[in-house]
Amino acid sequence: MKSDKKQVKISLMARLNKPKFSSKLSPLLRRKVSTSRKEDFGKAGKPVNTAHPFYFGFMVTVGALLAFTMLQALASASAVFILIIISIFLAAGLNPAVVFFQNKGLSRGASVGAVMGSVLLFVAAFIAIAVPPLLDQGNQLLDNAPQLIRDLNNNAFINDLNNKYGVIDSLQSKIDSIIKDGQFAITAFGGVIGVGRAVVSGLVSAITILVLTLYFLASLPQVVNIGLRFVPISRRDRVSKLTNAILSRIGSFVGGQAIIAALAAVFILLMGLTIGMPYPGPLAMVVLICGFIPLVGHFIGMSIVTVVSLTDSVTTALIALGAYIVYVQIENYVITPKIMRKSLAIPGLVTIIAALLGASLLGLVGGLLAVPIAAAVLLILDEVIFPRANQS
Numbered sequence: 001m002k003s004d005k006k007q008v009k010i011s012l013m014a015r016l017n018k019p020k021f022s023s024k025l026s027p028l029l030r031r032k033v034s035t036s037r038k039e040d041f042g043k044a045g046k047p048v049n050t051a052h053p054f055y056f057g058f059m060v061t062v063g064a065l066l067a068f069t070m071l072q073a074l075a076s077a078s079a080v081f082i083l084i085i086i087s088i089f090l091a092a093g094l095n096p097a098v099v100f101f102q103n104k105g106l107s108r109g110a111s112v113g114a115v116m117g118s119v120l121l122f123v124a125a126f127i128a129i130a131v132p133p134l135l136d137q138g139n140q141l142l143d144n145a146p147q148l149i150r151d152l153n154n155n156a157f158i159n160d161l162n163n164k165y166g167v168i169d170s171l172q173s174k175i176d177s178i179i180k181d182g183q184f185a186i187t188a189f190g191g192v193i194g195v196g197r198a199v200v201s202g203l204v205s206a207i208t209i210l211v212l213t214l215y216f217l218a219s220l221p222q223v224v225n226i227g228l229r230f231v232p233i234s235r236r237d238r239v240s241k242l243t244n245a246i247l248s249r250i251g252s253f254v255g256g257q258a259i260i261a262a263l264a265a266v267f268i269l270l271m272g273l274t275i276g277m278p279y280p281g282p283l284a285m286v287v288l289i290c291g292f293i294p295l296v297g298h299f300i301g302m303s304i305v306t307v308v309s310l311t312d313s314v315t316t317a318l319i320a321l322g323a324y325i326v327y328v329q330i331e332n333y334v335i336t337p338k339i340m341r342k343s344l345a346i347p348g349l350v351t352i353i354a355a356l357l358g359a360s361l362l363g364l365v366g367g368l369l370a371v372p373i374a375a376a377v378l379l380i381l382d383e384v385i386f387p388r389a390n391q392s
Helices: 002-017 026-036 053-076 078-103 108-154 156-165 167-178 184-188 192-218 220-228 233-275 280-290 297-310 314-343 348-391
Strands: none
Touching: 053 078, 078 108, 078 192, 078 220, 078 233, 078 348, 108 192, 108 280, 192 220, 220 233, 233 280, 233 297, 233 314, 233 348, 280 297, 297 314
């Protein structure tokens, strides 16, 4: 009897301790149980034979098509990529100025605003000072070009060359045909539509570069940090230091090039005031801009200075040309090596080769970007490649 009561008591306790589930949860539990079972997707087949000729040919064909498609896309958007590269280069070059203002206590945004404001003031001053007189001088030069060429016959040597080879006569007829009816500028740009297209394209490119440079300059630290997150944590510190060194070299190149261009502009201003050259101030501003163009910058500036000086006299033009040639030699062999040795520390031969290769690939833009890129490559070689070669 007691045993029966004990069994009833145990059964009641078991019923009370049994967990209760609502009917609403039972489908979920059933679904969980059913999904926990591993589904049968069949037996795995043999791995693909990568050594098979068909597989190799297929992958090579797909890779070639992808490469060709990417090259076509890059070629179609090459103008946009060039603008982006120029903006990144300018942002890296102006970054030391932003850091300078930051060290003075300004925030990053205020420093960027101060630097961009200074750049815009310089551009506005250049347009206000240099452009109107140069346009006026250009019109006068076109009007006086036939008379200037006729005056060259007063020189005995040039007159003798003209009598033998007809140099002056052919040059005069060519200029007369170019400036006939005052259509030189329109003809040079391919008609009225071409002139308008060139002006609009230049304005759009300038505004695009200005806006992109502003954005890159404001967000340069964030962009660098995001890029460093793709680097493994064990190498991130070293890559960060190399990246900052490369950015510093680009900034040093821009600063050094600005100093060289400013010295050339000061020389042209002093020379123009000394020899009575027309419009020495605007010509100095033009030489300042040309000083940033590698290889052919001084050739362009020299041509403009000589042509404008011809409006005064042939003697003034010859003196200006000779003095400019002498200064270019001094700059190439004395000024530039001293400044660039301190800022970039790259051999002169590497500078010339890099500028030539860059100019052949991307024109003036490539020539401008080639020197700091060469400095960055040399830094990577010194810090990464050469130490590994010495340890092997």
